[in-house]
Amino acid sequence: MSSVVIPMPKIHETAIIHPNAVLGKNVEIGPYAVIDEEVVIGDNCKIGAHAVIHKYTTVGKNCKFFPGCSIGADPQDLKFEDEKTSTVIGDGCVFRECTTVNRATGEGNKTIIGNNILMMAYTHVAHNCIVGNNVIMSNVATLAGHVIVEDRAVIGGLSAVHQFCKIGRNAMIGGMARVAQDVPPFMIVAGDPAFVSGLNSVGLARAGMAQEIRSQLKKAFRILYRSGLPLQEAVATMEQELDSSEPVEHLMRFLRNVERGIIRTRRD
Structure with missing residues (x-):
């Protein structure tokens, strides 16, 4: 035996x-x-x-x-x-x-x-x-x-995230960023104070996200950061104009539940 x-x-x-x-x-x-x-x-x-x-x-x-x-x-x-x-x-x-x-x-x-x-x-x-x-x-x-950090986020060197902030899924935070508000999913953030510089398109492609969904998220970015709409109105517009998918629904759910406000772009 x-x-x-x-x-x-x-x-x-x-x-x-x-x-x-x-x-x-x-x-x-x-x-x-x-x-x-x-x-x-x-x-x-x-x-x-x-x-x-x-x-x-x-x-x-x-x-x-x-x-x-x-x-x-x-x-x-x-x-x-x-x-x-x-x-x-x-x-x-x-x-x-x-x-x-x-x-x-x-x-x-x-x-x-x-x-x-x-x-x-x-x-x-x-x-x-x-x-x-x-x-x-x-x-x-x-x-x-x-702090809450969702799946597949990347946080750059020497960056600091303020207490109670949320970092969304597949977001990327550049090095030495000072993050004092929530970072929406799928976005790139950099700077001190931090600002959103665009959609994390490369990261989403590397994660295997389909081109059709990435296109919808680009449209979501334009509504959120280029339309000039207040946050809740931007979310309502997304609900009307975007095709439903799990990533899009996740982004809208995240935005509905922000408590500290979201990181904005420099032009804001």
Whole structure:
């Protein structure tokens, strides 16, 4: 009868692992890394030297944490009173050197990171953020508290996003941008203060979006940013003039629910 081989974690002798931390199969933990209490690490994760996974953090499978990461630390929030909150990370994420992610404020709340995220060196995600799937944050990009980032957004290096802002799906934020209002889906944003410079046409094509839908989104851009209409009237015009599709409906739904206003163009 053949024996079953179960892959065991590969832990450096200098790493510190809390007794109640749960490690999946084939986990690698490098020199001087720290895994705190009530942490769950999924299968095939790699945690680099001096990285710290703080308490109440759950990590999915196949994630990589490069040296110096701090994941799930207490929020930088004066309202925080050591209540039990958590950080939840999906599968296939990469956190480069010295990335920081803070757990949430408010009993039972979560900071949530989706699947297949790339956070480059020195990026920061603050408390209560929700980051969707396939998001890229370039070096030193920063999200303040309660920011929502939808799927496939790209946030350029040294950019900063104000608390409570929403970044729409497939949006691209240029480097060193200062984002203080919501960024509608599918748009390109740049500058300080940030402005919308156009539709993210290249990104949409790379994402496999059909030409017909891209054409409708270009028309939506013209209605939103070139017609001079107030936001709600622009949305009403889109409802009348655009062919229905999931991306178009998503854009209109996003615009109906903005709370901080939307980033405008320079000519506005």
